[in-house]
Amino acid sequence: MTDGENQKSNAVVTTGTGWERELYYDDDLSKHPVVRELSAVFPDDFLDAVRFRNETTIYVTPARFRDIAMYMRDHEKLQINFLSDLTAVDMLNLRTAPRFDVTAQLYSIPNRVRLRMKTSIDDGQSVPSLVPVFNGANWMERECYDMFGIFFEGHPNLRRILLQDDWDEGHPLRKDYPTRGWKDFPVYNKERTIRRTKTRWTGRGV
């Protein structure tokens, strides 16, 4: 194995190069390699970075959501090559606009670091699909469409996955969707045609 291949397959461990693993967990977020690179390459589309419980969240614009994921995947040193999870959060009760946060949990297998990438969109606005970058995004985005009604632009097969295809009640994980659904559910024994029986615990019937 030549030196170049070795460097590519392993995390960079030499000190002072600016790519050490410790920098990903440094308190000073501007030293974070992803933050440093993205603010240089995508100055308009890289919005913010937040640190909580040793996890880094970056906020990007929806227009370049896919481009930034592609850039970080193909970058020689960052190598964020694994999509752990893709989901959305309905921010209805927390802020006025925009409505949704689309959240991708990314991971770098060679560097062993996690990164959360978020983008905020309004209801009806679409996000570029991550399927061209990671094939695994296919089912995650289908579930996200199913549960939140978010459109992913460029997805090959965007239809419901967990709910049935003729589900006509909307998207259940939205905050304005009641837990029991919109439809009336049947009430058993409403007319009391069946006699009440006393139970041992309550003393009254069911």
Added chain:
Amino acid sequence: MEPTKTEFNVMESTQTDYSGTLMVEDEHELASGERVMTLNMGPQHPSTHGVMRVLLKLDGETVIECDPMIGYLHRGTEKLSETKRYAQIVPWTDRLDYTAAPQNNLGYVLAVEKLLGLNVPERAQYWRVIMVELSRLASHLVWLGTHALDIGALSMSLYTFREREMIMDIFETFCGARLTTNMMEIGGFSRPLPDTLIEQIRNFLRVFPNRITEYTDLLTANPIWLARTKGVGVITPEAATSYSLTGACLRGSGINYDIRKADPYLVYDQLDFEVPLGQFGDVFDRYLVRVEEMRQAHKIITQALNYIEHDDRPMMAYESAYVMPPHMGTMTTAEDMQRHFVWVIKGFSAPIGEVYHAIEHGKGEFGIHIVSDGGSMPYRMRIRTPDYVNLGVLPHMAQGAMLADMVALIGTIDIVLGSVDR
């Protein structure tokens, strides 16, 4: 530009004909002059491990396309957990992957502890490792028995369920339940260990290595098993990474990613074990990886038990607003009873923020993403189950496979439909 439904190939709500969802039409004529045949496998097919339906387009016996249809067991756990307090969600996680309930409990509990910033005593962490590795064994044993049963080795399940029974008995001694254990608590374990527990685990550890040899004697050199598994369902390392596979599906293709090593949680960095890797990424390699994982799990349990056996330090995080107050004082002092009552009725308020915590489940990466708005219930809880994501590779694997191999391909992913559908 306003996106429309037709633009994204979204099915209309009134349209229930499934044939249009696949790219190959029924009327499509093949080069050989034959017609494409559509076959509906499931949802009652025994090898789909529950209720999953696979729609197959066949050219003779060769699968052209396949479309897994899931959701028959969807219970909306993510939606329900937005209406439950943090401590109330633990029993719901039992019902995800019901062959490995302690691992689901652990994944959830660790995520909440990360959100709260809670430190759990070392003794509780070791006991968590022991229980989780036992549960990993139980999960792998169910997989091995049913996977071999699908392929045709009927007697395997008789052997593997014998050892699983011993593990279930250990769980019953430890927490009173066998399948839906509800074992982990936020902050550690609040109850003392039963007297016979360690002896029971020792008995299991004594017999288990020989039992693994029994399994491998039955299968590893069996010509029928080799013919059905070698070179079937090959996943290249690039495809495995791109499809976000985790667990044995990823390591069977030779990619070294085990969260216990890469990002150690609990006390895994103090234990000595190895991560087995496959070479060719076929069904047989994934079988070998899982069998070796069982041996490593046995090694981990032995080490952890040797270390923690004669330890009698506390098992619960002490004096914290986030853990359940001890039961002892509630019967005698009013203050303790009030604290206990308020904790049970109101719960605790978690800090504002969001965390994602992933553990190495028996089937892959089990991750919980919690968004907290400072209340006593999660604002949003996302459950990333390993087999849901792993099942996404089935259409890729099934392309060009034989119809008879479909059961091997479904079995090798190791799915449990409770975990896929949530």
